Amino acid sequence: MSPAALRMREELVALLPRLRRFGRAVTRHREDADDLVQMALERALRRAEQWQPGTRLDSWMFRIMQNAWIDEMRSRARRSEIFAAEEEGEHVGVSSAEAQIDAIAVRRAIAQLGDDQRVVVGLVLVEGLPYKEAAEMLDIPIGTLTSRLARAREALQAILSGATEVQP
Amino acid sequence: MIDDETLMAYADGELDAPTRDAVQRAIADDPQLAERVRRHQALRGRVSAAFEPVLREPVPPSLIDALGDAGTTPGDSKLVDLAAQRAAKTAERPRQGPRRWSWPEWGAMAACLMVGVVAGPFALSALDAGPFETSAGQLVARGGLERALSKQPAGAAVKDGKVAIQLSFVSAGGEYCRSFALHEENALAGLACRTAGQWRVQVLVRDDSVAAAGYRQAGSASPAAVLRAIDERMRGQPLDAQAEQAAIARGWRRP
Numbered sequence: 001m002s003p004a005a006l007r008m009r010e011e012l013v014a015l016l017p018r019l020r021r022f023g024r025a026v027t028r029h030r031e032d033a034d035d036l037v038q039m040a041l042e043r044a045l046r047r048a049e050q051w052q053p054g055t056r057l058d059s060w061m062f063r064i065m066q067n068a069w070i071d072e073m074r075s076r077a078r079r080s081e082i083f084a085a086e087e088e089g090e091h092v093g094v095s096s097a098e099a100q101i102d103a104i105a106v107r108r109a110i111a112q113l114g115d116d117q118r119v120v121v122g123l124v125l126v127e128g129l130p131y132k133e134a135a136e137m138l139d140i141p142i143g144t145l146t147s148r149l150a151r152a153r154e155a156l157q158a159i160l161s162g163a164t165e166v167q168p
Numbered sequence: 169m170i171d172d173e174t175l176m177a178y179a180d181g182e183l184d185a186p187t188r189d190a191v192q193r194a195i196a197d198d199p200q201l202a203e204r205v206r207r208h209q210a211l212r213g214r215v216s217a218a219f220e221p222v223l224r225e226p227v228p229p230s231l232i233d234a235l236g237d238a239g240t241t242p243g244d245s246k247l248v249d250l251a252a253q254r255a256a257k258t259a260e261r262p263r264q265g266p267r268r269w270s271w272p273e274w275g276a277m278a279a280c281l282m283v284g285v286v287a288g289p290f291a292l293s294a295l296d297a298g299p300f301e302t303s304a305g306q307l308v309a310r311g312g313l314e315r316a317l318s319k320q321p322a323g324a325a326v327k328d329g330k331v332a333i334q335l336s337f338v339s340a341g342g343e344y345c346r347s348f349a350l351h352e353e354n355a356l357a358g359l360a361c362r363t364a365g366q367w368r369v370q371v372l373v374r375d376d377s378v379a380a381a382g383y384r385q386a387g388s389a390s391p392a393a394v395l396r397a398i399d400e401r402m403r404g405q406p407l408d409a410q411a412e413q414a415a416i417a418r419g420w421r422r423p
Contacts, residue, residue: 020222128216
């Protein structure tokens, strides 16, 4: 293995927890999230030469995951699969009961957003990417990113403050 | 008139200096604007907190397998796992026959801070005395470590040679976090974040470089696992001395 490929693999190992977290935000499901990470890892290794050492590997991977997820959604739509709902109270190791309840509420609210808004929330609010990085990753102007993010936040506030219906 | 997108960008620290200053002035005159900024920040904190625990989950072996032989992180410190220790206490582990962990798996465990391995004379149970205690399944600092985290400026001369504080910052979730190194019976390095009036230990690593040298200097580097934990959490820049003093004076409550 070339030193660059080896280095990429090492960095990917370190990134795995964040890739899983981003996958969870994007897909809404634990199993889907891990399948998506796996798919993205395989794609990344196949085109390892396209990654330039010194550039952000996280953004590069998020982009591969996002594209893989779009492909997956399309093929599911063709197969007319129905999405199972996220299980209530899925266990994620939060330390206090109160925090656990809030975390569930927040994750469920994000799951109600449309795909475009959810990925923006995942990149900026969950993964902490700067607007510029997130916009570049999605190939959209920064203004589009900002307005998507603002609408997503508005929708989340509405869901979390108890409003039942939201315009995604 | 400031629109909501600008306020949001302000809350996210995304504005250039002149716009940021203008928003700051407007906020000072308008409690309603300040409240909207606060709502943006609070939501960001909640979203970040809702997914943060995923980082502490063990990574499924299938994902590590997908990476082949790359998982080793040579030269990394031996890690002491908190989450795995909790898990081992509360859950029985289904075992399908004897199985050896491969190096890639260890590497990935280190990466997700599933710091599990205890090598040598060091045992985790010993942590329940001394500088740590467990509270609701969470390791928190106490005693001299708690005092140093609360009162000692980063980089200052190491007080009584026991605790060095290296770096203070605000996490993406809006908590104050500080990295520390301890030199008692074992040399340990870690990261603690301030939540609900406690310094909760996020990662704790046995620091063999210190064991080898026999001492630690205030400015010496943190182990890779601690740096990764910092890197993953930190929002913006580390606190400067002034911001740190102000935080100490406020008892580490966010302004």
